[in-house]
Amino acid sequence: MGKFFLRLISNAIAIWLTTLLLSGVTVRPFADDEWWQIGLSYLAVAFVFALVNGILGTIVKIVAIPLYVLTLGLISFVINGALLLVVASVTEWFGFGLRVENLGWAILGAVVISIINAIIGAILRPQLGRR
Numbered sequence: 001m002g003k004f005f006l007r008l009i010s011n012a013i014a015i016w017l018t019t020l021l022l023s024g025v026t027v028r029p030f031a032d033d034e035w036w037q038i039g040l041s042y043l044a045v046a047f048v049f050a051l052v053n054g055i056l057g058t059i060v061k062i063v064a065i066p067l068y069v070l071t072l073g074l075i076s077f078v079i080n081g082a083l084l085l086v087v088a089s090v091t092e093w094f095g096f097g098l099r100v101e102n103l104g105w106a107i108l109g110a111v112v113i114s115i116i117n118a119i120i121g122a123i124l125r126p127q128l129g130r131r
Contacts, residue, residue: 008046011046011050011113011117012039012043012046014117015045015046015113018116021112022105024101024104024105025099025105025109027041027042027099028041028099029042030044030096044094044097045091049087053083057080060082077107077110080114081108081109083110084098084109084110085100085103
């Protein structure tokens, strides 16, 4: 369970850094008053991000195996961008959350989130350790 929370925090940090780097990807917090409310907004977006990637992402990636072969894996950029758009629409249902301007920003945002998560994962690898 500790690994899940560590990865959730890592995703929240990656999403936060992505919103700082890209103008087309933003997070609207559920309240602007306190820093902890903004932090909870990022954690909520990271949780939805994990759910969408874990459930829908797995299904889509299995169904799209022939497209992966035909495009030499380049379709993964579009799929990850589309999944980020799904996260944006799901979190918008709650009145706050991730906002992505279009598919182009979503693809770029997904790439940046992946790169930042890889860097954070390399730093946290000793804590996540394989048992």
